[in-house]
Amino acid sequence: MTKVKICGLSEVRHVKAAVEAGADAIGFVFAPSRRQVTIEQAKELAAYIPESVLKVGVFVNETAAEIHKIFEAVPLDVVQFHGDETPEFIQQVGLPSIKAFSIRNIDDVQAASDYKATPLFDAPGIEYQGGSGQTFNWNLLMGEDIQKQPFILAGGLDTHNVAEAIERVKPTMVDVSSGVEIEKRKDEELIRAFVRAVKSKDEERYA
Numbered sequence: 001m002t003k004v005k006i007c008g009l010s011e012v013r014h015v016k017a018a019v020e021a022g023a024d025a026i027g028f029v030f031a032p033s034r035r036q037v038t039i040e041q042a043k044e045l046a047a048y049i050p051e052s053v054l055k056v057g058v059f060v061n062e063t064a065a066e067i068h069k070i071f072e073a074v075p076l077d078v079v080q081f082h083g084d085e086t087p088e089f090i091q092q093v094g095l096p097s098i099k100a101f102s103i104r105n106i107d108d109v110q111a112a113s114d115y116k117a118t119p120l121f122d123a124p125g126i127e128y129q130g131g132s133g134q135t136f137n138w139n140l141l142m143g144e145d146i147q148k149q150p151f152i153l154a155g156g157l158d159t160h161n162v163a164e165a166i167e168r169v170k171p172t173m174v175d176v177s178s179g180v181e182i183e184k185r186k187d188e189e190l191i192r193a194f195v196r197a198v199k200s201k202d203e204e205r206y207a
């Protein structure tokens with residue numbers, strides 16, 4: 001079954017909506033962004049997330065010391081490295097990891113093979129390193145080497161295109177941020193609709 005990550009949450013009502021809808025992972029952005037949360041906010045939000053749902057901390061070129069400080073303060077499960085972090089740096093941090101790749105061409109996709117972290121393929125950032133709401137050329141992910149490993153598809157997904165994305169790209173997990181926002185704010189009904197769209201696509205695929 002395709003897992004779902006809802007990213008960039010900063011309000012309790014949106015966390016509750018994601019959990020109740022059946023999201024598998026929730027992302028908190030600690031990097032500079034209009035979606036950035038403080039340690040205190042993340043701690044409060046994490047209290048509404050059951051253990052069965054992964055809590056992911058999103059960082060961009062952050063120091064290992066700061067990441068560890070935040071992991072000690074907030075009960076996070078996974079680090080999402082969304083900058084220019086090297087394989088060596090991620091190994092040095094030593095926490096369960098997702099590594100984001102901005103996809104412009106096949107070389108960007110192949111860069112993932114240098115890393116042990118789960119790859120997240122995203123569109124290049126615009127204002128920030130992620131969360132641009134843009135899609136990229138999904139055909140770049142259809143190679144055999146990518147398809148045989150777990151990977152996350154992000155970038156411009158929404159309730160209208162996620163079924164097609166699952167059908168064509170077959171990711172292990174889909175990740176959404178802008179696609180569940182209205183006027184740059186998360187929307188509970190869009191969060192529910194996105195998770196529903198993923199689940200109904202899976203029901204069709206595995207019927």
Ligand SMILES: O=C(O)c1ccccc1NCC(=O)[C@H](O)[C@H](O)COP(=O)(O)O
Pocket residue numbers: 007008027029031032033034035058059060082122128129130131132133134154155156157175176177178179
């Ligand atoms: O969401 C942000 O503001 C952000 C800022 C800096 C680094 C990463 C960021 N988001 C990471 C994500 O996991 C997003 O969900 C992913 O980039 C997809 O975003 P979208 O295209 O908006 O669905």
